Amino acid sequence: MKNYLESFTKATSNVLSQIGAEGKESGEYLIPEDIFCKHEVMVIIGLTQALRGSVVYSMSPRTAINIASTMMGGMTIAELDEMARSAICEFANMSAGVCLTTFQDLEVDITPPTMVIGEKMALMLGLYDVFITHITTPWGEIELRLGIEQ
Amino acid sequence: MNVRTEPYRILVVDDSPFIHKAVQKALVPEGYEICGTGRNGKEAIAAYGDLQPDLLIMDITMPVMDGITAARKITTEFPEAVIMLLSAMGDLEIRDQALESGVKSFATKPFTNQELVIEVQKLLRPIS
Amino acid sequence: MSVEYLTQFSTNCIEVMNKMTGLSCEWQEVVPCLPAITEGMTVVSLLGLTGSTRGRVVMEMDIRVARELAEMMNGESLKEMDPMIFYSLTELSNIFSGKAITQLNNRPERPGLRLTPPNVFVGEKIQIFAEKATLRTAQIRWNNSFLYIHLCIDERS
Numbered sequence: 001m002k003n004y005l006e007s008f009t010k011a012t013s014n015v016l017s018q019i020g021a022e023g024k025e026s027g028e029y030l031i032p033e034d035i036f037c038k039h040e041v042m043v044i045i046g047l048t049q050a051l052r053g054s055v056v057y058s059m060s061p062r063t064a065i066n067i068a069s070t071m072m073g074g075m076t077i078a079e080l081d082e083m084a085r086s087a088i089c090e091f092a093n094m095s096a097g098v099c100l101t102t103f104q105d106l107e108v109d110i111t112p113p114t115m116v117i118g119e120k121m122a123l124m125l126g127l128y129d130v131f132i133t134h135i136t137t138p139w140g141e142i143e144l145r146l147g148i149e150q
Numbered sequence: 151m152n153v154r155t156e157p158y159r160i161l162v163v164d165d166s167p168f169i170h171k172a173v174q175k176a177l178v179p180e181g182y183e184i185c186g187t188g189r190n191g192k193e194a195i196a197a198y199g200d201l202q203p204d205l206l207i208m209d210i211t212m213p214v215m216d217g218i219t220a221a222r223k224i225t226t227e228f229p230e231a232v233i234m235l236l237s238a239m240g241d242l243e244i245r246d247q248a249l250e251s252g253v254k255s256f257a258t259k260p261f262t263n264q265e266l267v268i269e270v271q272k273l274l275r276p277i278s
Numbered sequence: 279m280s281v282e283y284l285t286q287f288s289t290n291c292i293e294v295m296n297k298m299t300g301l302s303c304e305w306q307e308v309v310p311c312l313p314a315i316t317e318g319m320t321v322v323s324l325l326g327l328t329g330s331t332r333g334r335v336v337m338e339m340d341i342r343v344a345r346e347l348a349e350m351m352n353g354e355s356l357k358e359m360d361p362m363i364f365y366s367l368t369e370l371s372n373i374f375s376g377k378a379i380t381q382l383n384n385r386p387e388r389p390g391l392r393l394t395p396p397n398v399f400v401g402e403k404i405q406i407f408a409e410k411a412t413l414r415t416a417q418i419r420w421n422n423s424f425l426y427i428h429l430c431i432d433e434r435s
Contacts, residue, residue, distance in 0.1 A: 037401075044324060044326075044397055045326075046325070046326020046327075046328070046334075046394030046397075047326075047394060048326070048328045048392040048393070048394055049328075049392065052394060052395065053394065053395060054326065054394055054395070054397050056397075085407050085409070086409050089407075089409050109328040109329075109392065110328070111326030111327060111328055111332060111333070111334065111394060112326075112332055112333065112334070112408065112409070112410075112411065112432045113409070114324060114326075114334050114406060114407070114408050114430075115406070115407040115408075115409075116322070116324070116399055116404060116405070116406050116407075117403075117404070117405045117407075118399070118401035118402060118403055118404035118405065119401055119402045119403050120319075120401050120402050121399060121400065121401035121404070122399070122400045122401065123397065123398070123399050123400075124364050124368065124397065124398040124399075125395075125397050126368070126395035126396065126397065127165045127166055127167075127189075127365070127368060127395070128165060128189075128213040147395075147397075148213075149211075149212070149213035149214075149395070166365060166368065166369050166372075167361075167362065167365045168351070168352070168362065168365040168366045168368070168369040169369065171352060171362070172351075172352075175352075175353060238372055238373040238376035238377065259369075259373050260294050260297040260298045260373050261297075262297060
């Protein structure tokens, strides 16, 4: 599973550089200590067929706004409005999509992205082991969480 | 005629902790013993070898190794194994695959306690 | 199409709830609104859908209802935020959604639908956004409690 998470992480870094941002991967793929989430903004993309599970991209609202702004050519965004949310969902969709192109022998389908925003959140990704990792961007951290059946 | 006096030993394998508990609650009051639990097909194979239970109740959809694959491997090594497979989906195709893997019984979730007990009693003779 | 899908998910939900808890529930379609519960701590189970139709199935309830259901499913009291509450809801959403998908897939048009495993979220002020999706919402009621099933189907499906 760590290999798959590494692939999703590299794809996310790839997309960050495509939009003109630099992301530094932590290089660590860990089992989360608990089910509580650090960040308030999450985008979930489900996986079916050869890999069944979900990948979750989470970040703070500020990080999300800055990524969205960069994706929209530096446009000033005051809050996570409809356009900003759409941009972040597209960011996650692109990252997952790029990752899937690297799985040459696997037929994997992805669901449309769903954004969940909340406070004091806990998350259970299915019933199996989950791994997390982080990418540090100029505007804060993106956490990637992957839970799949193997 | 040999009369069994000891409780039947049942191994429960499912990725859901809820199912472990539900099966335990249904069967222990009826005099069965849950001798072990597991979370996937690989654990089922290892545990079956160690514990040699009277019955293996196992989910079909599990990570690492699914129940049908595990059942095939177990019945190859232990042809006398008594296995009941559980699934949330009752597709005919899955059912046929399940029965072809050598299992003795196939049940669809959700089940009431009584339904599970009845199915188990069909597989294991009541204790005198 | 999405009306039939909502019907399948909702009727299977109440059948499974009846079997697992003994509760007699009713369902009705309500004005689509996601989230439907905007105060307090809520529990959401989110499953992704792929195949000829892409989208999400979302089960939403407040924490009190989640605990009530889990206690009935387990036949015992559970403490607040007991992990068994979330394991139980994961199992409930897995089972009723799996049954709904099986019935939909057995239709003549064979839509080839697949579900992801459930992702369960708990939190306060939860907002859920599904871009470019058609939303339908069902409310499932019993006694003085209720939960919601939302079906968000991608408009490009």
